[in-house]
Amino acid sequence: MSYLNDLYQEVILDHNKKPRNFGELQGGNRRAEGFNPLCGDRITVYLKVEADVVKDASFLGSGCAISTAAASLMTESLKGKTRVEVEALFKNFHDLVTGKPNAGAEGPGLGKLAVFQGVSEYPVRVKCATLAWHTLQAALANKDETVSTE
Numbered sequence: 001m002s003y004l005n006d007l008y009q010e011v012i013l014d015h016n017k018k019p020r021n022f023g024e025l026q027g028g029n030r031r032a033e034g035f036n037p038l039c040g041d042r043i044t045v046y047l048k049v050e051a052d053v054v055k056d057a058s059f060l061g062s063g064c065a066i067s068t069a070a071a072s073l074m075t076e077s078l079k080g081k082t083r084v085e086v087e088a089l090f091k092n093f094h095d096l097v098t099g100k101p102n103a104g105a106e107g108p109g110l111g112k113l114a115v116f117q118g119v120s121e122y123p124v125r126v127k128c129a130t131l132a133w134h135t136l137q138a139a140l141a142n143k144d145e146t147v148s149t150e
């Protein structure tokens with residue numbers, strides 16, 4: 001796990017060990033599955049969406065520490081956000097992990113998601129960090145197909 005050395009290890013390892021919102025969502029009305037063949041990460045995202053607002057979110061899956069921690073932190077950041085706000089947050093998160101300067105300067109703040117900043121130095125890990133988000137987009141769009149990062 002040497003690639004974690006420069007990352008915010010503590011938060012990521014904690015969320016990997018004790019993922020938040022882990023399990024099928026009671027009362028959920030959207031779900032989608034995602035797969036990152038490069039790493040073998042698999043995830044199912046569950047949402048409860050009412051009137052374009054994410055009321056609740058959870059996930060199930062197995063994968064590397066980055067993918068699990070990213071999914072865990074993502075589900076924590078979604079509640080109460082509209083679809084438009086979720087898209088804006090994902091854009092900022094994507095800018096962050098792909099190393100765009102001024103990532104998160106506009107739009108919703110990244111909060112704890114900023115722990116993934118170091119991922120930008122490990123391009124192969126970007127897909128691990130964004131898998132949950134791509135799967136989330138499919139769930140919001142109600143697409144009933146497995147999302148692949150490839």
Ligand code: ZN
Nearest residue numbers: 039041064128
């Ligand atoms: Zn991975």
